[in-house]
Amino acid sequence: MSSRCILCDRSFDSDESLQQHKRESPAHTFDCRTCDRYYSSKTALQQHLRDSPIHVPSFDCETCDRSFSNEQALQQHLRNSPIHASSFDCDDCDRSFDSEEALQQHLRDSPAHAPSFDCEDCDRSFDSEEALQQHLRDSPAHAPSFDCETCDRFFANEEALEQHLRDSRIHQQDAETPLDAFFRTFLMFDYNPLLPPATSYANLQRQEGWRGGSAASDNAWNRYQDALQSELQMWYGAENDLTAWHALCRAIGIEPLPRTCEQCQEAARRTHVNIIDLIEWGRSGSEEKVQTFRDVAELRAYTKETRKIFRNMFDQEGGNVVLRHLLRKIFRGSL
Template structure:
């Protein structure tokens, strides 16, 4: 039997457990302060704002810390600098009166923006906004992983997907990630939240990754595959990193 530690549900095989961990809403969003679970990021954010008044928010980048000391350390960090200059944050904050929550993953904020303005999917306004959103995602990749000559960027990529040992050169980094299949929005959110190493799920092939990306609406389509499907393959990340 395979047991889900957060909720103690049991499954007959690893594949069923993996599916549960990816898609079950019962424990997808955990409060770091009190360990309660919520079915959506929006519910979690509302809970944190109401129940944990001791939190300290960094106004420029939207990060929430548990103490003034942590807030002070955060403001001197690379995370603060990059979140302050985040193209994704700038895109969502450019829409008048839209209630943007920086803690939400980009694809969730896009869904909320879509509903907020009530766009028809065929409307020119929708398509123009979608293109701007995709451009913001591409720029966000560059903010976090964009220096192809920086070994730290390659090592960060490898940490995100759990590659060990970390590469010792940029060339080793390229070789390590070139055949991996990872959703780029998952990768962006990992960088934006400073999560634990190896948390970004690796997929066996492009077909499985494509199915996951469409099902969860985590779509990055700045580059497209030969059959015009959204390109969400990590090996194509190098196309965003290399000079054009």
């Protein structure tokens, strides 16, 4: 198979011969690949590289799309053209300055660049950091807040808040409640505090085999009702306790929470709700409101069906005063 040299238009009997030819032939020694031309000597090639316009150095300014004859002319252009002048701009003010010093002077002196000492909460500005800090220390708006979000109550200091959290029964959900204590007096009963009280009592009644009207049944029922009464007092307190009233309002879905006990009382009077359901709500810590009813007849039917019966105690001294406003409407007749 022959190998051909395209440049010389000669053929060789092998590739090795062709390569030998390219190494030794002067025609292949001095070539300008850019121009695809060949020279017989190095001098001729160098002359071509110096004289050909194709190989003249390029002195272009790409920004301006201009070309210059030499490096000096290009550098002169870059120094003198306004387009290439250093920019001393204040972006905030949309102003330009003729030197770095002028720009820095502007940044120091312009009110627009003065440090800002603002209180965002109060929407007020101060002339110094010291004045702002003084405001933050002294303004009542920035006084530490000692709030109990659960009860929607405010306290004067942290000690008072901590005392409330320790003493309020609403914050003692992990402690044994009156209902827990009642059911645990039956040592053989497998008590589950997560079950509704009415369900636990029905399970206890089946286990003990109590019959209606028996002494054991009546005694257990009275103790169960006493425990319910105590549990009710634990979760909903007394009438002059706004915290307890708010707990009741949250349970029955009154929003927004009334600001006074009297307003809570008025709102509760218009509500029909099962008292045992209220106790279950307090025990469970549920976010959902307790089921309410359109009228006393609907509530009475629900109470009989579920056997969620709460003994009417409001005529007796020591009864829960807050819930009287519900009981008075609900229990006008005997269940």
